[in-house]
Amino acid sequence: MANSKKTVVIGASPNPSRYAYQAAHMLSRHGHDFIPLSIKKGNVAGEEIMDLREKPVITDIDTLTLYIGPQHQAEWIDYLLSLSPRRIIFNPGTENKYFIQKAEGQGVEVVSGCTLVMLQTGTY
Structure with a gap:
């Protein structure tokens, strides 16, 4: 199996000052396939x-990494879980008790952490 963990960046942004932008670039540098998904338009790290x-229908997902706050998550929870990720990373400020419980109830690994730190420390 390849080392790459196909990751969907939820709340991706073409704005270099956003953590979602930085995460997309870092995933790319670390050799992970990523799919930027957002209500914003543009491209990030060449995608x-x-x-x-x-x-959109997206298959074979290892990880969803969240960059949208809990106040904007409700309408997307069922869709995101329908993508059948192996795990969801709730980056700082995105933690949502309801979403976490629902994900765990479907057998999804839930991580409260920072994708950037995980990539930098080799724990991704």
């Missing part, structure tokens, strides 16, 4: 941002 509102 076109897919429109979250279209709820």
